[in-house]
Every structure is written in structure tokens, then in C-alpha cells.
Amino acid sequence: MLTESGSGPEQPSGPSHEGGRDDGRDGPRPGDGSGDAEQEYVPRRLPPGWKGRTIIALLIGVPLVYLCISFLQSRDAGRDKAEKANATNLTDGWPTKVQRRIYEVPMPEKAGTVRHYETNSWKSSTLWVEFNTSPMKLPIFLKDAGTSEADLKKGYVPITKAQADKVGWDLNDGRTWWGTRIDRPGSGPDVEIAVSYDRFNHPAVRVVSTIDF
Template sequence: MTVPHQSTPSRDPRAKLPEDRRHMIRRRWLTAVTIVLLVGIPAGYLVISAGQSRDSGRDKERESSAAGLQANWPSLMKRRVFEVPVPAGAWDVAYYETSNWKTSRLYVQFTTTAGGLDAFLAESGTGRARLTSGRITVGDRDAEIAGWTFGDGATDATAAGTTGGTAWAGTSVLREEPRPDTDITVDLTDPAFPRVYAVSATSP
């Protein structure tokens, strides 16, 4: 006798899933969430970091592309990095910074007192005795970049003490790498209130 085929009764969709099936679905969800977190969080940090770096680069670019000297004090960090210790109480302070893949330069000018000049030279690692009368240590290219004019004076130690009525004196401070080298030229026409021009260069 043929037994009639009995179909498998359909499962009520409202019925609970078997325990192992629920564990499998839960594991899949946890795996998916973990992947999203592992991929999404670092990607978010990268986007934020890239935006901050871009903004920082734009700020530096705007500063470096400013036309000539800025009538302001360079930041304390810049003064430390380039070892240009502008003396306290100096006035008519201005600076300009340039940077490329090879060299970074800080151009600084200021007026100070005789005592302020001595303090500046001492903190720079030199002294008034090292200033050579008539010597202009800032090169033509650096002078042009900063917008400085030193007249037609020679740039060696045998030059005359004055150039075009201006009493120049200069020295160069050479330091061991990676510390910067600094060219210092001083206008001593009024010895009581010397005017200092300094160019400090370092490799990034």
C-alpha cells in the first residue's frame, strides 16, 4: 500500500530561531561592526589629519609669501630655533622667514641700545670684539630678499669703516650642525642706538 507523501509543515515566521542560528547571526553582526570600526576610525583620523596639515601648510605658505619683512617680533620658538636672541626692549623689530627643501632662513632687524647689542652678541655666541669695522656680512641675495640696502660697501674685512656715511660692522657666527649659522651686520652710525640686521640659516 502506498503511503501518501506528507509535506514538511511550514515554520511559523514568528517562531524563534534555533539557538545556533542566533549565535551565527550575532557573530556576523559583530564581525561587520568590527570591520566598520577598524576601517572607518583610521580613515576618519586620516581625513582630519590631512585637513589640519593642509591648513597648517597654507598658514606657513601665507607667512612665507608675505611681501618683505613683517613689522612684528618673531615668535619665541623661531628665535630659539634660529638662535636669534632679540634683546628685551628692542624696537622697530621686523622679521621674515623663508623655507625650502634645503635651507630655512630667518631675517631679523631691530634697533637697540649699546647694552642691548652687547647682550645680543653674547647670547649669539660672539662679542663686540668680533665685529669687524666696515664688514657687511649679509650677502647681496639675502639683502635683496629682505629689502635691505647696505650701499656700495665691500663685504670683506679690509673695507673702510664707513660706507656712504654709515658706520657698518659685521661678523658671522658659525655653529656646528644642525645648529644654524648667523650673519650679523650692525649699523653703528649712532653707537648709542645700533641697528642690527641678522640672517640665520639652518637645514630643515
């Protein structure tokens, strides 16, 4: 149909309803807030880099290192204490009456700093005794043991290094020792005695009595 102006056929004025889609289909447009709720956005977690891995390793590793060090120190300290105890072995106090009788080690009255130790095996038994006494009590002890001060020899230490080491004795400590050995026949004990007069009012006595089977 021609227009009044005669300019040609009339052009369609567009869709018959406003707001409609060009393709003729109604529906929500993307991002217009209609329809299902948009899915929550979760950022992608990237694997930690070398810095993160280093920090994690330090947080885990450092406490473990300290724990290991503490354990080793505690173990070494306990071992040192055990070694020191084993190196001494001596027990504070007098040997029993039975021990003194069997090993023929008479103890002087009022002896001080008395310590002793005993070992037993299928080959032999040994008693170690140390004590301090007085100049008057020493001759009595030696006589009861079967010897005398006259038998003591200056610089002679009858107690062997192995015997001394067993109980932590140091008989090369700078003191002058006087010694004697009592050899008894048969099954009687052999007794080694060492005396130091460095503290004249309190002579130090070391005794090792051994019974061989």
C-alpha cells in the same frame, strides 16, 4: 441743318453736363482732395557721410580709450604696490619664541623697530631680523648669540647682496657696518650679524640665520 445765317451746319455746343471729363468718365481728379487719403511722405535717409561716421567713431572710441587707460593705470599701480611689498617682505613685530629658539636669534629687551621674515624650502630655512637697540643692550645680545663686540669687524658685511635684496635691505647706504659670522657645526644655524653705530644711542642690527638640511 442750315442756320438762319446760312453759315453752315450747327456745331455741337460741348458736353451735355458741366464739370464732366472730356472722356465722358466721372471720377476724382488727381490732387482734388477726393478719394483715398494721400500716403504720408517720408524723406529718404541718406547714409551718413565721413563727418557723421567720424563723430560716431569718436563718441564710441574716446570713452573706450579712457577706460583702457584707467584699467592699465590701475593694474600698474596694483602691480607696483605688489612689487614693493614683495621687495620688502619683512613683517612688523618680533619673531615668535619658537623661531628665536630654532634660529638661535636672541632678542634684546625693549628692542625697537623690530621686523622679521622667514622662508622655508626643502634645502634650507632662513630667518631675517632687523631691530634697533641700545649701547648697553647690544653686548648682551651679541653674547647670547654666541659672539661679542670684539668679534665685529669694521667694514665687513657678512650678509650677501642676494640675502639683503630678499628683504629690501641696502647695506651700501653710506653707513659704516661692523659684521661677524657665527658658523655652527652640524645642523645648527649659521648666523650673520651686521651692526651700524651711526646712531650711537640706537645701534641698528641686521641678522640672517640659516639652517641647511
